Amino acid sequence: MFKENxxxxxxxxxxxxxAISVVLGMTPLGFIPVGTVNATIMHIPVIIGGILEGPIAGMLVGLIFGIFSLIRSITTPTPVSFVFWNPLVSIVPRILIGLVAYYVYTTAKKIIKNETLSVAISAILGTLTNTVGVLSMIYILYGTKFVEKLGLDPSSAGKVIFGIGVTNGIPEMIVSALIVTGVVKGLKLTKR
Known part of the structure; x- marks a missing residue:
């Protein structure tokens, strides 16, 4: 009976x-336009799922995030949406967020022995997984074409993509650490 519950x-x-990922994906809340690219908070439910319910749960919520990223690239296109039509860019890195979040959290908890800090580190590295995963795949698969569509010099693809990573990634990591830490602490308190 306990196992079923x-x-x-x-x-x-x-x-x-x-469902939160779906709402974020269908509204402007999940994707924040920054020029012709988007910053996102859609990775936050994925990280929470990984921390609270394990790697499979985090990966499933990440799959939902990835699918909505793909759908959004088709339904509300920008000049660079074509990169997200490839599941290696739109889906795979998002699935990995939940996996990384879970294992970083469990490892940090054993080493640091501080719940809040372990959750924050997991949120930061989960976010970094999204940023690095997506941008690395864009660089590897579409680098010069992506930068060309932004109206920039294709020979500067590495610098431009790195700049996007820093510009979007740092604020996303900070927001993620704050929200995930608060939500996980709150949910763990109600669980007791």
Whole structure:
């Protein structure tokens, strides 16, 4: 009976976080336009899922994030949306967020022995997984074409993509650390 309740709870949390991802993906809340690219907070439910319910839950919520990233690139195109039509850019890095968040959290908790700091580090590295994963795939698969579509010199692809990573990634990591830490602490308190 206890195991069944645990499964129901896990499925419910995945569904809830997935629904939050859907809402973020269907509204301007999830993607914040920064020029012709978007910053995002859609990785936050993925990180929370990974920390609270384990790697499979985090990966499933990440899959939902990735699918909505793909859908958004088709339904509300920008000059650089074509890169997100490739699942290696739009889906795979998002699945990895939940996996990284879980393992960083469990490892940090053992080493640091501080719940809040472990959650914050997990949120930062989960966010970094998204930023580095997506931008690395863009650089490897579409670097010069991507930068060309931005109206910039294609020979500066590495610098431009790195600049996007710094410009979007740092604020995303800070916001993620603050929100994820608060939400996880709050949910763990209600769980007791």
């Amino acid at each position: 645990l499964q129901v709870r896990k499925i419910t949390i995945i569904g809830m976080l997935g």
